[in-house]
Amino acid sequence: MDSGDDPDASDGQRKKKRYHRHTPRQIQHLEAVFKECPHPDEKQRMQLSRDLGLEPRQIKFWFQNRRTQMKAQHERADNCALRAENDKIRCENIAIREALKNVICPTCGGPPVTEDSYFDEQKLRLENSRLKEELDRVSSMASRYLGRPMTQLPPVQPMPNSSLDLSVGGFGGPALGPSLDLDLLTGSSSAAPFPFPTAVSDIEKPIMANMATNALEELIRLVQTDEPLWIKPGGDRREVLNLETYDRIFPKLGHRFKSPDIRTEASRDSGLVFMNTVALVDLFMDSSKWAEFFPTIVSKARTLEVLVTGMAGTRSGSLLLMYEEMQVLSPVVPTREFCFLRYCQQIEQGSWAIADVSVDLSRENQFAPPSRSRRLPSGCLIQEMPNGYSKVTWVEHMEIEEKTPVHRLYRDLVDSGEAFGAQRWLATLQRMCERFACLMATGASSRELGGVIPSHEGRRSMMKLSQRMINNFCASLSASNGNRWTTLSGLNDVGVRVTVHKSTNLGQPNGVVLSAATSIWLPMSSERVFSFFKDEHTRAQWDVLSSGNSVQEVARIVNGSHPGNCISLLRALNASQNNMLILQESCTDASGSLVVYAPIDLPAINIVMSGEDPSYIPLLPSGFTILPDGRPGGGGGATTSSNPMGGSSGSLITVAFQILVSSLPSAKLNVESVTTVNNLISTTVQQIKAALNCPSG
Template identity: 50%
Template structure:
């Protein structure tokens, strides 16, 4: 078979009297695309003259490979040559006109046979599928199960169940016929609805899959300017249904497919369109979404009283497009890539695993917790669809969109305090091993749950906006590039091995994740909030018990954190906190003396993006055998300084490349958010948003967090003295930092 288009021509023009006329004319030939044998006229005449006995010894004229190639090429252009064309081929190939005629007849016969064999296979598969579905329906009718309680249904419900199944079957068959019609439109040939046999794994999955997902990859996105692929192959687009949990909430999978396609269309438009959809700011201001134009272009209503944030950012990432797509579609790698933004993530269901390496048409249902490093901003818990589409050879798009409560029957009565509108990124491979990424974030949320200090930050998009995602992605991809480099920059003369550097970075990553969990009260740890009247509204104290985690000391762990406005720039505050010579100004672990940096492992090209190991000065180093592991980074989305005391023996094991799982530590540190003044009330007159510090405030938001072990016995009770101690520690640390910055 040379292609699907030939099948259509053969089916339309095949002559059923072909074989009879061949035998009547006394010619016989063997046809084949690669080994075609046709009888010559002379051989046939001699055989007729010698009688029946000679027919057994007759010889066949075998066409040369060149003749077969010429005939095949002409057949692709014209499978029904006329007399003039046959004469021209006869003259050019040195064959008789009848030989040319019969070769084409045999070739069409061969194609017709192949087509019939293919259709027979499809019909048998369709018949088997319907028979299996019929058996399942009979089984369901004979032993019906109640949808509410899971027990056996009464006899009166059987007819109703049967009626519902028939209605569902009719709807699914109608949907399948519609997809087949689309296939015929784009490929120019009919496609049997049974082209992709669907395995029967149970009554529910069978009915859901029968919607015809074999056409899923080819549904068009109207208005998309990127080249779209119509991959209606023979069964190539059938997604594999691999639920990640044993019991899934009841939802309409076909509605999810429609929502994913609509979200992809919206994301591409928002990533590519400029004015009037996006308004550019003056003097470096951020782009602002024109909501009137957005409502004219897209449909959708936001809940009353909800705030909308929409941002867009474009930049280069030191990561190839395919690797980035794999990172986004792998939930564990995705969470590791954005540790300060994602506290927890899980795949609920895989509606389509996609085709091939590039994850084309992969569709997943995911749960995630998004965070800003401040106790004054609640975690955003979102259930959403993630859909990946490869639009051309070097262009991908990954879009997220929240599941509407009406589509999630288990949570239909709950409207979340945050809804993720079509958001995601457009990825284009560049020639220099970089990717051009355009990130779009669009969210509706209830700002009543956010502390007034942080509302300006979120309303301008600096809390969960696109620039924060892109800046984090750029920083993390730079870190991967450095780790893969044979000569890592930034190491000192201590002689630490490559395995030791990787172990230090791995331990620092765990330290940072635990710090973020304590600041944001992530559900990944079972924190219990402490409610005491002496604590202010901007201070959060929590506690939990560690019994079995070897990465933490056993006992009662207390976390205390707060956020305050600092009248200094982000860069100045970051440089002050990471300066080991100024550590004694605020850190009680320094014992009042300066500290020395022993090891520095760079994690990127940016200033201060590293993991380091600190120790006290010579006069107090002998007082204890503790070292301080510290991770720092700073970019346009904010800055982080996280540290934890570690004993010398454990760090020696880590620096030699040992296992970091059993190194116990409790992190403390600082998160610095871009400065949006508390007095900020909106945007510039033209509607564009301000960048941090552009309003002349020259400040930033500092989050301070401590985790301490208040008792080594997990069964111990938390005391008021412990809470007062950690609360005073927060207040004193902030006061010392402000005093030191004012003095310098």
């Protein structure tokens, strides 16, 4: 060997000699640090180097190798789980196909005869098309992990229900009563499975964190800046964003879609709510509570991933990836879907900011709905006030692409920004906080209860049952893709719209339920229409099922400052229905009103009044939604305490019924049921117009 090669060989030997394995103590210490911080910065690596007697490069390489090892372990576990589920479902499908070959008609002994109506066939075709698109999208993603094509995937399991518990300091102190545990509506927004995968890569997380930080900064500026950024074009208290000024102040963040199909909605409102800041922040950062608290606006909500947890056991610093579907309570107004980041930060003692901003996720992840609609920096600034109150300043800012046009009946309401604006959110929040404050109250007069409900526990049970009734009613009106409506001919240009679902949920009658609704415009104020519907003395004028008999209110629970916000127990003055009562809740705020009711028998009422859990009592609610029409010039639009819905020129009324078609979940919808509900709604609308002296055209 050349003598010149010797130095190289000796150098290699020296390098080999310097290599050594980490000691068990070093590995144990590194593993402990890795659990807390998988990505240490240079300062942390230098400190570990000094503590363990290792070189900084050794520390750096160890963490890189450990992260790679952890990622490989997770991928192997995911692959095994997907293969097992795929094989399981393939076997189940084979068994089902074999079983179907042997199906016979119980009447004639031959193959089953299908007599599906045109309505059933069209609905199934649309549903199959949607499911096929979702399956193809999810399968293409899963094949990346399995390394081979995947034709079948396991169904996404529903997330577990969580109760709405706002009692921890919720209304001025913890001594106001036990926790609020209102039932989640099974099958509603908070329980339906979410069809998209929810994994965010390590590369995306810092990008999202930066987006959230910028959104929070912008939100604070939007809250703290007045004119000329915010203007009042209608002369009332409504504030809308001056887009020219906004683009000058936020030139980098205001990347607008320059398209005639995209329009901007931006509004701001502020007011006091009867709930302290800690409970409000918890409400905003829990998607299940969020959906339950806003059933009239939120039809679906999900926390897709917790990207950052709060600091020191609080919500401050929390960053969530969320999905939300918003609605107007009419089947003719399309819902709005957003995948967005929600970032919570405590600014100072007693002051919190919660910012939302849409996130553009990659096509590989397939999170986002196929729309260019997005939520620009929006949210709330919450400031603690005395006596359990909070001041909330709400900002809504979004760019909307309407793929499905809004029916002309609701066009003014939607285009004005009132349908999804800050005023609607804040008014609903104020009313719901009052409602839950009443639920927590420990005392009530016998006059309020009509001397019928004997205890505070009975009162709470009645309010919980009524809240579930409201949630069910709102869910039944959703115009989301999973709730497809078919239009029947007749009545008006909206027509009676119907949809059907099979109910096996707790708290609903088992079987096939037909939902039917229509919307009409009336040339009178929303306040007048609301008073007409909630008045027990005028009920016989519109209630077709009462056969002209009047009703008597036997109990009332007031649940808000407005006299129209109450829960009533009504008794029909009809000898043939002595065993049946009507549970009704009416509520009104600056954004609109609801009157919802459901029949309930005496044994069920006795269970509720005794304070027992009402979760098992089946309800099938019907009712009315009342919204201002959004048209200008009908009285100035001013909102006052005596007229909470303002002075629009008219009202938009949605009439909705739910009917149990059959107690067998396997039953098919028949033409007779559709005809019956069509006649029921048509007659109801005609009687409403006649009672209010409105033209019947």
